[in-house]
Amino acid sequence: MIVVLSGLGWFLYFATAENWPLAYADLTMVVLGALGWLLIRNHQIKAALTLSEVAFLIFIVAFCLVFDVPTEANPRVSHLFLPAIALLAYFNYLREKSSFQLVVIAAALMSFIYFSSTKTAAPFAQSVPDEVRHLGIWINSTLATAMLCGGVYAIHRASTGQNEISRALRSAVRNNQLELHFQPQFDNARRIIGAEALLRWKHPRHGYIPPGNFIPIAEESGLMPLIGGWVLKEACRTLAAWQDDPVLSRLTLAVNVSANQFNVTGFEQSVLEAVELFNVDPTKLKLELTESVIISGVEPVVEKMNVLRASGIEFALDDFGTGYSSLSYLRQLPVSQLKIDRSFVQESLESPGGAALIRSIVRMGLDLDLTVLAEGIETAAQHLFLLECGCQEFQGYHFGRPVSSEDFKARALQVAG
Template identity: 75%
Template sequence: MILTESTPDTSLPANTKKQSQRLIFAYEAACLIILCAGLCWFCFFGWQQNWPLAFADLLLAAIGGTGWLMIRTGRINAALIGSEIAFLVFAISFCLVFDAPSDKMPRISHLYLPVIALVAYFNYLRQKSTFQIVVIATSLLAFIFFSSTKFALPSAFIIPDDMRYYAIWFNSILATAMLCGGVYAIHRESTGHNEISRALRTAVRHDQLELYFQPQVDNAGKIIGAEALLRWKHPQKGYIPPIDFIPVAEESGLMPLIGGWVLKEACQTLAVWSEDSVLSQLRLAVNVSARQFNVDGFEQSVLETVELFRIDPTKLKLELTESVIISGVDPVIAKMNILRAAGIEFALDDFGTGYSSLNYLRRLPVSQLKIDRSFVQASLESPSGASLVKSIVRMGLDLDLVVLAEGIETAPQHRFLLDCGCEEFQGYYFGRPVPDEDFKALVAQKAAESLARPTRLKAVVRS
């Protein structure tokens, strides 16, 4: 998690948080189109009593419907990979079994292969992998092969020419439309990223960014600190969700710039808090991206910022994700030790979702382990989820780390984590991210309630 909300946006499934909404919409639309087209052809060929073709198109509709359901339930990555494989296999098989060209009618189903290649390229831009390259190459090679030959299986059920006439026009139009739609989606995605990147630079210069604060509490429910979370208030569009701009900032290399602004604002906030008897006791956690942390001189810039605002460095906590060690463990440890020597503490954020290793966890000078919200959500859904959370808490405590669970949304989740031995908590159950003034009011309210509680107890004893 990098400068984003520490509990999930309930309007979206948790595992789609970092995905482009435009990409999700495009896939949903494509799957629905394929579902409808498959059902239409199933009805047509069923009416013609060509049952092999009818059931083949029913299978196509099932693939489209399954992909749509998986996307709607939040399994976007599984839907993308599964759909690519299924559609590629179906297109090649259909060309071999049904769609061999005749003397009068050409083959047509292979026109969908470039569409599959384009989809794989879109996914490659989103998350580079060898698998996507293989899908792209296979789709294009298959397209060249079927365009250049009349090859079909000897036992193929060749579509009659009178039926093929209608299919040629329909599939040509649909494949071309899907190809154009894919090109347009890629264009919008790339231009959208560029626009957001330019607007983000302007936002930093013109004070459009804000910090919100989400409370962190101990096992007695007392607020002991907060996590600083970034918000962007666009002058025309209003508040832009972090899911829409944080990934773009990471891809465009803006995280050091934005992260530097967040760190400066956080230290300034701590300086203001230090003048209040209650707020001065709170810690403030700031997320640091791997790219920001690995910038040369990062540790010196942090120390200079702390000195500039004359804050107590022990009140500042830097949260790092496991991806920070990609560049090497030893340089990371060296930077962390410099900052730890000044009193700044570290928390390992989103533990278990990246490159988890007991070896590096033992070596990194962290004082806190944050259990990722996905594990918290799964803890009450299955025995294996509960066992995993218990193991993480026990491991953290054995390593003498403070264990904080994030994403707590319900009382049962809180009770379960308490029973596991978790010591600190964060989530909507305790408070949503709010502006500084609202956070101060919340802390004051909790402090007043805490002072009033002993008075009420005394009154009960006297009565």
């Protein structure tokens, strides 16, 4: 908004003076700022940050070369916005680390140094009049400083917020604020065959907090082994409660296991201890791993999985196709099920490519003698298409949303009856 308002003010000033090159340059800045603001309003934070940092970096460099040429009376000032651009890119880097963000940071800082140290200008430069530059120096210096301070504050808030959530999560485990909800899974005859246990955090003041708001922070803070251990024990407790029911005792329960949790030394023993503690049938427990577990190497992962498979526990490869997706390692991992990622399901009826990808994944899974489950099914048309492809098991809002343990039990008994 600072960019939009300041750019609009300069546009009106130069338009009134009929200095159209500068007026159009400032109008470009207004449009870029407004577009970034609209993306943020639509919750497209990543797109807004990337657009802003790249577009404004190019704009400022061009403006310094064409319009903001230093004179004997007044220095160049537009380059003072470049550290704010670098800070913006760093903020984006903290959200999602990538080499591209590092390149933007380096480009912004190097450009700042270059324009601070030289009087370089384009041969066709049209310098801002000195009478305007004298006022603009103070305005732009103030705005650049304000944006830099705002960026520092934003990073501080984000860091503080993550630390607070991390502390609150530790407290949530101790104070029984975490819950398991269950989403049903069905076979191709629409019989309920099991459920996926999904973590929910019921905060005493804020109510239910979406997993997407705390799971990434838990992973970054190293809390997933603690939280994942709680989930496994609760899943075993649930299976123990189901054992006495003739309907529920036939169901499997799938539990998500993060790479951080799986790679902890002794993970396999902790799972076996939980199974023994609650005296549950290990064949009813299914652990869902994402492809990121193999980042530390296939052999140690296979070794742990084989220990658990020997007891009867099965494995599913979750979100298949979104990670490393190598057929060579897939054949090495002792998994019994592939889960097609919801993003592929959503695209299956939107494009020929999406449909072809689903068919390929299902065919590959069947060729490897694996059960194929599609998650994220929201419509009857998606379900029908997946049936035609040969998919065997299904999960998604079309069949049922995640619900509490009591509601799931009621639903399972209703479907079975």
